[in-house]
Amino acid sequence: MDFQFLGTSSGTPTTTRNVTGLALRGPAGGWSLVDCGEGTQHRILQTTLSLHDLRAVFVTHLHGDHCYGLPGLLASAGMQNRTATLAIVGPPPLWRFLEGVMATTELGLPYALDFIPIAELAGKAVLPDLAVDAIALSHRMPSYAFRFTERAVERKLDAARLRAAGIAPGPAWGDLQRGVDVVLQDGRVLRADDWLLAPRKARTIIVGGDNDDPGLLLDAARTADVLIHEATYTEAVLQKVGPGPMHSSALRTARAAAAAGVPNLVLTHFSPRYQEGDGPLSLAALEAEARGVYGGNLFLARDFDRYVLERDGVCRRHVPA
Amino acid sequence: MDFQFLGTSSGTPTTTRNVTGLALRGPAGGWSLVDCGEGTQHRILQTTLSLHDLRAVFVTHLHGDHCYGLPGLLASAGMQNRTATLAIVGPPPLWRFLEGVMATTELGLPYALDFIPIAELAGKAVLPDLAVDAIALSHRMPSYAFRFTERAVERKLDAARLRAAGIAPGPAWGDLQRGVDVVLQDGRVLRADDWLLAPRKARTIIVGGDNDDPGLLLDAARTADVLIHEATYTEAVLQKVGPGPMHSSALRTARAAAAAGVPNLVLTHFSPRYQEGDGPLSLAALEAEARGVYGGNLFLARDFDRYVLERDGVCRRHVPA
Numbered sequence: 001m002d003f004q005f006l007g008t009s010s011g012t013p014t015t016t017r018n019v020t021g022l023a024l025r026g027p028a029g030g031w032s033l034v035d036c037g038e039g040t041q042h043r044i045l046q047t048t049l050s051l052h053d054l055r056a057v058f059v060t061h062l063h064g065d066h067c068y069g070l071p072g073l074l075a076s077a078g079m080q081n082r083t084a085t086l087a088i089v090g091p092p093p094l095w096r097f098l099e100g101v102m103a104t105t106e107l108g109l110p111y112a113l114d115f116i117p118i119a120e121l122a123g124k125a126v127l128p129d130l131a132v133d134a135i136a137l138s139h140r141m142p143s144y145a146f147r148f149t150e151r152a153v154e155r156k157l158d159a160a161r162l163r164a165a166g167i168a169p170g171p172a173w174g175d176l177q178r179g180v181d182v183v184l185q186d187g188r189v190l191r192a193d194d195w196l197l198a199p200r201k202a203r204t205i206i207v208g209g210d211n212d213d214p215g216l217l218l219d220a221a222r223t224a225d226v227l228i229h230e231a232t233y234t235e236a237v238l239q240k241v242g243p244g245p246m247h248s249s250a251l252r253t254a255r256a257a258a259a260a261g262v263p264n265l266v267l268t269h270f271s272p273r274y275q276e277g278d279g280p281l282s283l284a285a286l287e288a289e290a291r292g293v294y295g296g297n298l299f300l301a302r303d304f305d306r307y308v309l310e311r312d313g314v315c316r317r318h319v320p321a
Numbered sequence: 322m323d324f325q326f327l328g329t330s331s332g333t334p335t336t337t338r339n340v341t342g343l344a345l346r347g348p349a350g351g352w353s354l355v356d357c358g359e360g361t362q363h364r365i366l367q368t369t370l371s372l373h374d375l376r377a378v379f380v381t382h383l384h385g386d387h388c389y390g391l392p393g394l395l396a397s398a399g400m401q402n403r404t405a406t407l408a409i410v411g412p413p414p415l416w417r418f419l420e421g422v423m424a425t426t427e428l429g430l431p432y433a434l435d436f437i438p439i440a441e442l443a444g445k446a447v448l449p450d451l452a453v454d455a456i457a458l459s460h461r462m463p464s465y466a467f468r469f470t471e472r473a474v475e476r477k478l479d480a481a482r483l484r485a486a487g488i489a490p491g492p493a494w495g496d497l498q499r500g501v502d503v504v505l506q507d508g509r510v511l512r513a514d515d516w517l518l519a520p521r522k523a524r525t526i527i528v529g530g531d532n533d534d535p536g537l538l539l540d541a542a543r544t545a546d547v548l549i550h551e552a553t554y555t556e557a558v559l560q561k562v563g564p565g566p567m568h569s570s571a572l573r574t575a576r577a578a579a580a581a582g583v584p585n586l587v588l589t590h591f592s593p594r595y596q597e598g599d600g601p602l603s604l605a606a607l608e609a610e611a612r613g614v615y616g617g618n619l620f621l622a623r624d625f626d627r628y629v630l631e632r633d634g635v636c637r638r639h640v641p642a
Binding site for chain 2: 042064076
């Protein structure tokens with residue numbers, strides 16, 4: 001599984017960071033987009049991603065910096081002659097937003113949109129390779145995290161035990177690997193389930209929307225490999241700004257991640273006031289604040305950074321050359 | 322007067338061209354935006370333009386590549402604490418588009434929007450320094466050109482004739498320059514109007530929206546200094562694509578400009594199929610086609626190119642360093 005940041009700024013774009021967008025790839029082909037701030041399609045032009053391979057768009061909440069890029073992205077996919085149905089998952093106002101924009105701007109698409117309200121997500125198989133569910137967060141409007149979990153996790157044959165039982169590699173091994181029970185020539189019956197090792201843990205990535213209470217993700221994060229969550233401010237700035245915007249600080253997000261024991265934490269959605277360099281309004285300050293309370297693998301997202309989550313749960317950043 | 326292109330691609334952005342947006346400055350301070358495709362605010366971040374100084378937004382028509390950047394631009398101006406009322410001029414669906422987006426995405430602004438439907442533009446003084454009127458074009462939906470004309474054109478004193486009449490430079494000259502009639506000590510009455518030279522021609526710039534019939538601008542262009550108009554295709558591609566999209570070719574636009582005798586023609590809104598270099602799908606091909614029929618000053622717009630229209634009507638391109 002891997003994910004690539006298309007925007008990591010909160011509210012407004014900067015010269016180096018766009019507003020929110022994240023491309024997520026599961027083990028099967030194609031990709032999903034989580035949030036689609038204005039200019040997401042421009043970011044996509046600078047990656048290897050194609051709008052033809054986009055399977056679904058998940059929108060965490062309806063603030064403009066998370067959805068104003070969607071109409072233009074849909075229009076461009078149409079101009080590129082996309083024909084495959086596109087799933088759109090989000091809070092119900094998302095559909096009203098899109099219908100209104102499409103009607104007033106006479107946007108016709110050569111493909112269908114399949115809108116799935118978040119409340120109906122549980123029963124839908126939106127993606128072939130990833131199960132998706134949503135977790136309600138706390139923000140100025142309904143906001144959600146999406147949890148993506150591998151559906152099929154391969155089981156390996158217990159080769160050592162097969163050999164010890166005198167069963168040499170052959171067609172029986174293949175059947176067992178595929179989950180098919182086998183009757184040997186000597187009459188022994190081998191039930192596939194008995195000869196397959198316990199499956200590895202299915203990989204899980206949580207992508208949060210805007211949220212001032214990261215503790216809401218505590219339960220979900222306990223079994224996740226990666227938590228991607230906003231850290232709009234340092235705690236000092238959050239205290240100064242006050243609770244009105246309903247965002248998290250690096251401190252609060254990192255504390256929740258530490259409490260959940262999630263091994264990989266990726267912070268994003270930084271206020272434009274935070275710049276490179278040092279000082280209290282730097283990314284370094286955000287990072288230091290999080291490191292003070294979180295001992296896992298900590299990353300601060302930058303636009304275009306791509307992360308790979310390996311089968312063994314190791315998460316690595318691949319900074320583009 | 323000057324204008325700067327923020328986007329010159331039709332339909333979808335490319336890696337070098339954004340969708341349509343044009344910044345226009347008159348002789349007074351502040352600036353206006355004509356069209357606001359997605360990513361216009363990102364372009365603005367790379368210029369010296371400030372959303373605080375934006376006086377008005379003019380939208381030629383409601384296709385997404387001309388208006389999908391407006392909600393995000395309005396939101397960012399709000400986050401930058403703009404307080405001045407912003408005029409928004411466009412076809413009536415523009416207001417429904419904005420109202421729908423603002424309602425569904427809970428976009429509140431700390432400044433007022435003054436929506437002026439194009440039909441009511443005639444009676445409004447939207448800009449202090451430029452008179453603006455709209456001319457209906459021909460496209461798949463209602464589309465307009467905006468004509469910007471200097472309001473106040475300074476008149477110079479006829480200094481030679483004043484001196485010949487024995488009236489030496491002094492307070493009387495200042496009064497006459499300001500249009501105030503003067504009674505000299507010798508009893509002579511000088512009417513200001515008699516001693517001011519004829520005003521120079523007011524500068525006029527026409528900015529067209531999408532349009533398959535540039536001849537509709539013939540009358541207006543006859544008295545304009547600059548015509549900025551789409552040339553989406555070469556004529557050969559337009560013939561191949563057919564009339565459905567209702568765009569102009571470089572040939573058709575240049576022919577109309579030649580017929581009107583407009584001294585400066587700036588082509589823009591190029592299909593993404595046209596690239597740098599040569600060959601039939603190059604900007605050079607678009608340029609050659611226009612030059613074949615138009616003998617005035619011809620320019621092909623590129624993103625960020627800024628043009629200055631001097632008081633004497635000379636138009637020059639200032640390519641940023």
